[in-house]
Amino acid sequence: MIKLVELQKKGKDAVLYTAAQTPTPPHGFSKGRVSDLEGLKKALRHLLDVSGHKTENVVLGITNQDVLIRKVTMPPMPEKELAASLDFEIEDIFNLTTNSNTSSVVYSYDVLNRTEKELEIIVVGCYRDLIDPYIELLNSVGLVPHVFDIAAFSLPHLYKQDNICFVDLGAHQTTIYAEINNQYAVHRVLPVGGVMIDEGISQAFEVDISAAKQLKNQNDLDYLLLKGAGSKNLLRSVIQQYIGGIFQTLDYLRAQLRASAISEVMPKVVLCGGNANLMGFDQILAQELGVAIEICNPFSAVSLTEARKLPDDAAIYSNAVGLALRGLAE
Numbered sequence: 001m002i003k004l005v006e007l008q009k010k011g012k013d014a015v016l017y018t019a020a021q022t023p024t025p026p027h028g029f030s031k032g033r034v035s036d037l038e039g040l041k042k043a044l045r046h047l048l049d050v051s052g053h054k055t056e057n058v059v060l061g062i063t064n065q066d067v068l069i070r071k072v073t074m075p076p077m078p079e080k081e082l083a084a085s086l087d088f089e090i091e092d093i094f095n096l097t098t099n100s101n102t103s104s105v106v107y108s109y110d111v112l113n114r115t116e117k118e119l120e121i122i123v124v125g126c127y128r129d130l131i132d133p134y135i136e137l138l139n140s141v142g143l144v145p146h147v148f149d150i151a152a153f154s155l156p157h158l159y160k161q162d163n164i165c166f167v168d169l170g171a172h173q174t175t176i177y178a179e180i181n182n183q184y185a186v187h188r189v190l191p192v193g194g195v196m197i198d199e200g201i202s203q204a205f206e207v208d209i210s211a212a213k214q215l216k217n218q219n220d221l222d223y224l225l226l227k228g229a230g231s232k233n234l235l236r237s238v239i240q241q242y243i244g245g246i247f248q249t250l251d252y253l254r255a256q257l258r259a260s261a262i263s264e265v266m267p268k269v270v271l272c273g274g275n276a277n278l279m280g281f282d283q284i285l286a287q288e289l290g291v292a293i294e295i296c297n298p299f300s301a302v303s304l305t306e307a308r309k310l311p312d313d314a315a316i317y318s319n320a321v322g323l324a325l326r327g328l329a330e
């Protein structure tokens, strides 16, 4: 789905004005890249029409395996010199091949730690050809790109906690983003998503994809894993891919911090994205990973204008609310 959330600052509060979504065209994105620009323009125009939004300023979240994220240390230096130095070293930092032109890469950075001896910096970049179609898309519908960021990087705006892990369960990909001591610890995009669960249910229950989606929306995962009369292999292996990928990532953090259990370093894992609404997914993950799992309600981080009814599938708006909060904090 394409999600649009509009917030307005009122004193200290971020007030929710708009929350709307529209289906992503079937071939709109491929692995986080724009692949059907015309289809996306149409969908976005529709979303803008139905949402009744007011602002044109957009904070856009990107989820893509090819985004480059590096932590580097540099000798202490003033901000201006740092920018020039990074420009000079960006090829090495990102390990760009000699025939890739540095001007084809866009990047930004943030200083994580500044001591007398060194600067610890996070550098995030991507090839321009990833970002240009997004700019064209926004411009074509009259929106103004204000900030581009990795979608998950804005999720900590929703929860004030030192150590936290977000798992965004999307339709085509799953993103794991963790912070330790309020700082970037890991960002990983797994090539597993809700469409694969749908496919698994379709085989297990011998029904078509739209009936499989309905079964997914109305039943819990235990039921879906046990009951179908058809082949359960695909559904089981898809769920195993989720569990394996999330476990591996969290266990890497545990090992780095020399802890004996994941729960020692990560008190809470927050599920975001549409498939966070799949009933019982949280319980299976809690059991397998041995950590507390919470389903994200991004609207608890904002104020509401009137007694407006919030959507039942609130978790689907997690990234959008996080990004809008980030926009207000700029």
Ligand SMILES: Nc1ncnc2c1ncn2[C@@H]1O[C@H](COP(=O)(O)OP(=O)(O)OP(=O)(O)O)[C@@H](O)[C@H]1O
Pocket: 001, 002, 024, 063, 169, 170, 171, 172, 173, 174, 193, 194, 195, 213, 216, 217, 272, 273, 274, 275, 276, 277, 278, 279, 313, 316
């Ligand atoms: N109530 C629900 N129960 C289970 N799954 C749901 C529910 N509502 C939506 N979904 C699933 O959520 C997914 C859409 O969520 P979302 O909008 O977060 O994905 P996306 O951002 O479009 O995908 P991606 O992040 O992979 O690009 C679909 O797979 C859909 O089947």
Ligand SMILES: [Mg+2]
Pocket: 063, 168, 170, 171, 273
């Ligand atoms: Mg998504």
